Amino acid sequence: MPTFDPRSFIITSAVAGILCSMIFFVLRRSFPREIGGIGEWGWGCVAMVGGAFLFAFRDTLSPLLTVVLANTLIVGGIVLMHVSLRRFTGLRAGYGWAAGLLLAVAAGLLWLTMVADNYRGRLEFITSINTLLFGLSAWFLFRMKKQGFAERFTGALFAVEALVSLGRFYFALAGQNSDDYWNDNSMVHMFYLASFSIALVGLSFGFMLMVTTRVQEKLEYAASHDDLSGAYTRATFFRMMAGEVLRARRQRRPLSLLLIDIDDFKRINDGHGHPVGDAVIRTFATVTAGELRAHDLLCRYGGEEFALLLPDTALDEATAVAERIRARFSEGVFDGLPSFTASLGVQSAEQGALEVAQMIEGADRALYIAKKLGKNRVEIAPEVGHASGRDGMAPNRPLAQ
Structure with a gap:
């Protein structure tokens, strides 16, 4: 052996x-x-x-x-x-x-x-x-x-x-x-x-x-994800939003969208420099994310503008969330950063009744109205399909495709 x-x-x-x-x-x-x-x-x-x-x-x-x-x-x-x-x-x-x-x-x-x-x-x-x-x-x-x-x-x-x-x-x-x-x-x-x-x-x-x-x-x-803010990219957000719209319609659940714009962001960049502007973007995204639920979707929509999708959230709840976010930056002081505020537009769809483009259009109009009425405020979208917003003001920004 x-x-x-x-x-x-x-x-x-x-x-x-x-x-x-x-x-x-x-x-x-x-x-x-x-x-x-x-x-x-x-x-x-x-x-x-x-x-x-x-x-x-x-x-x-x-x-x-x-x-x-x-x-x-x-x-x-x-x-x-x-x-x-x-x-x-x-x-x-x-x-x-x-x-x-x-x-x-x-x-x-x-x-x-x-x-x-x-x-x-x-x-x-x-x-x-x-x-x-x-x-x-x-x-x-x-x-x-x-x-x-x-x-x-x-x-x-x-x-x-x-x-x-x-x-x-x-x-x-x-x-x-x-x-x-x-x-x-x-x-x-x-x-x-x-x-x-x-x-x-x-x-x-x-x-x-x-x-x-x-x-x-x-x-x-x-x-x-956006490399500066850590929020979802625009393309990813639209893909996920399309899925949430279908789910809301299938389950007959409410769905809300917020478009958020940091007020006078160009003034921050011009007066304090782009590194400070970048820090404002990062701080805004981090603080806003801290106010949200795990399944809410935050997206950097473009530049200083963000989109926030709130599944299973009706208009009154979405408006309360928007107001909480607005107050957080209106009243907050962040070390090393200039003070800044945000304007928000809110669009809600009961039982998933609206398409993605309609929700974007409504939130975009509401944000336009908030900016025109003095900034640092929350506005609710006028009825989808109307050509003009509150006080006859029409949006002049291109809608998302």
């Missing part, structure tokens, strides 16, 4: 780790910097590759390198993967506790190798540490507020590897293995070594899915 050669699993782990680390270093250079943890994961793979190579030369190099340093590198690779997960979610990396843990691992291995020379003791020590680290990473992923397939998949792999390490710890503790590494041919030991090769590739694949999903979300957000 052929004997088990641990080198085959070691070499497999090393090759897989090299490929994974190369992929993550490439991703770190090409993906947005705000996506953290990519580099740490790559270095984690490098650490595990270094440990695997040192294991392969156990019969020729000093135990100080092939046992103490090799195992410390393996543990360091797992620690870096956990650090990577923390950075990916925006938390502090925690390099301090990571360095302290590695020092403790190295000290324990020094004692169990250079002083006691206890293979079984080393195995129990390392597998217990690995169990805790893999389990901690699984627990971290399963507790994430926003979980998708990638997070659940990666968390499950961490959990499986924690169970494998726990099983290896149990059998080592029970004494069901050889006291010599190279003669340890038990099925448990074979499965334990093989799992590291599979886990390194599987975990890296899972984290890669997490990263690419995050990049896709950022690209979708950038395509649908």
Whole structure:
């Protein structure tokens, strides 16, 4: 019966780790910097590759390198993967506790190798540490507020590897293995070594899915949101508004639209400069969004003008929302910004009775009236279809197409 050669699993782990680390270093250079943890994961793979190579030369190099340093590198690779997960979610990396843990691992291995020379003791020590680290990473992923397939998949792999390490710890503790590494041919030991090769590739694949999903979300957000204000873009807003109009008509629910214009915005730009004007736009969008429900839709309609769609909102409620927004800027003082006000036009449709163009037309007329009557006010749209607004004033701005 052929004997088990641990080198085959070691070499497999090393090759897989090299490929994974190369992929993550490439991703770190090409993906947005705000996506953290990519580099740490790559270095984690490098650490595990270094440990695997040192294991392969156990019969020729000093135990100080092939046992103490090799195992410390393996543990360091797992620690870096956990650090990577923390950075990916925006938390502090925690390099301090990571360095302290590695020092403790190295000290324990020094004692169990250079002083006691206890293979079984080393195995129990390392597998217990690995169990805790893999389990901690699984627990971290399963507790994430926003979980998708990638997070659940990666968390499950961490959990499986924690169970494998726990099983290896149990059998080592029970004494069901050889006291010599190279003669340890038990099925448990074979499965334990093989799992590291599979886990390194599987975990890296899972984290890669997490990263690419995050990049896709950022690209979708950038395509649908205005980069200055963070509100929806005009094209996205019209597409979503069309869906809300159909839903309101189908469910016979009210729907309201507000068009909002920051008063005298040109004066702000000319008198204080465009950077201040940009800050006013950002502040307006942020403060307004804070006054809204989760399903309300805020759009930067163009320049200093915004559109706000209020699903399931009748005219009286929409007017109250508009007045609250107007008062917020009329009475508010924002650090570093000149005072400014806003004018708002309101158009409501009972039971989804109006089309998108009709709602835009009505809100546009109401906003025109509010500007003509002195600004810093809320006006309700006159009856849709009339050619003139209040006091015979007709809108002279082009309507949205």
